[in-house]
Amino acid sequence: LKEVTEGKVRIFVPDPKEYMIEGKFDPSWAPVFYNPKMTFNRDLSVIVVSLLKPKIILDALSATGIRGIRYYVESWKSEQLILNDKNSTAASLIQINVKNNGIENAKIYNKDANALLYEIKSEYIDIDPFGSPVPFILSSINATIRNGIVAFTATDLSPLEGSSRTSCRRKYDAINYKLSSSKELGLRILIGKIIREAATLEKTVHPLFSFYADYYYRLFVIVESGARKADENINKNLKYFGECPRCGFQTFVDENCKTKCPICGENFIIIGPLYIGPLHNMEFLKRMIDTYSDFNYLSSFNRIQKLLNVIEKEAKYKSVFYNISKLASKLKVSAIPPIDSILECLGDASKTHFAPTGIRTDKGYEEIIRCVKSLR
Numbered sequence: 226l227k228e229v230t231e232g233k234v235r236i237f238v239p240d241p242k243e244y245m246i247e248g249k250f251d252p253s254w255a256p257v258f259y260n261p262k263m264t265f266n267r268d269l270s271v272i273v274v275s276l277l278k279p280k281i282i283l284d285a286l287s288a289t290g291i292r293g294i295r296y297y298v299e300s301w302k303s304e305q306l307i308l309n310d311k312n313s314t315a316a317s318l319i320q321i322n323v324k325n326n327g328i329e330n331a332k333i334y335n336k337d338a339n340a341l342l343y344e345i346k347s348e349y350i351d352i353d354p355f356g357s358p359v360p361f362i363l364s365s366i367n368a369t370i371r372n373g374i375v376a377f378t379a380t381d382l383s384p385l386e387g388s389s390r391t392s393c394r395r396k397y398d399a400i401n402y403k404l405s406s407s408k409e410l411g412l413r414i415l416i417g418k419i420i421r422e423a424a425t426l427e428k429t430v431h432p433l434f435s436f437y438a439d440y441y442y443r444l445f446v447i448v449e450s451g452a453r454k455a456d457e458n459i460n461k462n463l464k465y466f467g468e469c470p471r472c473g474f475q476t477f478v479d480e481n482c483k484t485k486c487p488i489c490g491e492n493f494i495i496i497g498p499l500y501i502g503p504l505h506n507m508e509f510l511k512r513m514i515d516t517y518s519d520f521n522y523l524s525s526f527n528r529i530q531k532l533l534n535v536i537e538k539e540a541k542y543k544s545v546f547y548n549i550s551k552l553a554s555k556l557k558v559s560a561i562p563p564i565d566s567i568l569e570c571l572g573d574a575s576k577t578h579f580a581p582t583g584i585r586t587d588k589g590y591e592e593i594i595r596c597v598k599s600l601r
C-alpha cells in the first residue's frame with residue numbers, strides 16, 4: 226500500500242509500483258481502484274455536497290472510500306456516512322481509510338450496490354462506476370428520500386457521443402450518431418435515459434449541476450416523486466435533435482421522423498430521445514459560484530474556477546452549442562475566425578466548456594453564419 230493525500234484526507238491505495246506491466250500502470254490493474262485523474266471530479270463533488278448538507282450520504286461504489294471520506298471531512302459531517310463496494314479487498318481497505326481519517330460512525334458494506342440500494346434509503350447517493358451508470362439508475366433513484374440527490378459519473382462516452390451506436394441503442398435506448406455537438410448531446414442522452422427510468426417509478430429528475438471533463442460526464446440530479454411530475458417532464462423535456470449534414474443547421478425536433486432541413490432542404494440526421502431542458506439549476510449554480518472560493522486549498526482550484534466561469538456564462542442559453550470548426554468545414558469556409566471575434570460579432574453569445582471551438586447563443590443559424598463568413 227501507499228499513502229496519498231487528496232484534498233484534506235490521507236488515503237491508502239494499492240502501490241502502483243506493484244502492479245506495473247512493462248513499466249506502465251493502469252488504475253484498473255490494481256486490486257482496489259484509485260485514479261488520481263478523477264481528483265477534479267471529486268474536488269467539484271466536495272463543493273456540491275458542502276452546499277447540499279445531506280443527513281445521509283451513500284457512496285455506493287467506493288473502491289478506496291476516498292469520495293465518501295472526503296465528503297465527510299471536507300464538505301459536511303453527515304449524520305450517516307455509508308460506504309460500499311462489492312470487492313471485499315476494497316471493503317477492507319475502506320475500513321482502514323475510514324479509521325485513518327478519524328471517522329467513527331461510518332457504515333461499511335461489502336455488497337452488490339443494487340442489492341444495497343434496495344435495502345437502505347439515502348438523501349445523497351453517489352454512483353461512480355466503471356463505464357456506464359445505467360445498471361444503477363433505477364435502484365439509486367428508488368433509494369432516494371426527501372427530494373434527494375443522485376450523482377452519476379459516466380465514462381462510457383463512446384456510446385453517448387455516438388461513436389458506438391449499437392451500444393447506445395442497447396444501453397440508453399436512443400438512436401445516436403456522431404454529430405458536431407455530440408459532446409453536449411451525449412450528456413443530454415444520459416439525462417433522457419435517467420428521466421425515462423425514473424418515470425417507471427413515478428418519479429422524475431432535474432439536473433442540479435452537470436459538466437463534461439477529460440473523458441467523462443458528471444451529473445447531479447434532484448429526484449422528485451409523482452406520476453404527474455414524471456409525465457410533465459417527459460412531455461416538456463424529452464425530444465429529438467436534428468443536424469443537417471449539408472449546411473450544419475441544428476435544432477430540437479418533436480419526433481424521430483424524416484425531417485428536412487428548413488435552410489437547405491437536405492434530410493436531417495436525427496438522434497434521441499434526449500433531454501432538451503437546462504443542464505443546471507440556476508439558483509444552485511449561483512450558490513456554487515458564490516462558495517467555491519472557500520475551497521482554494523483544492524489542487525484543481527484554478528481549473529474549477531475556469532470551469533465555473535464558463536458554465537456561468539453559457540448556462541443562460543437554451544440552445545445546443547454550435548461547433549464552429551465543424552460548421553466552417555461544412556460551409557467550405559477554410560479560415561475559421563477566432564472564437565472571440567465571433568462572440569463579439571454575435572453580441573449575445575458565450576464560449577462553452579464542452580468544446581474549445583464551440584459557441585453558445587440563442588441567436589439564429591443565419592446570424593451565426595453571417596458572423597463566421599463576414600470575419601474571414
Ligand code: SAM
Binds near residue numbers: 267291
Ligand atoms: N468512487 C471511487 C473513487 O472516486 O475513487 C471509484 C469507484 S471505481 C470507478 C468502481 C468501483 O465499483 C470498484 O471499486 C468496483 O469494485 C465497484 N463495483 C463494481 N460493480 C459493483 C457493484 N455491482 N456493486 C458494488 N460495487 C461495484
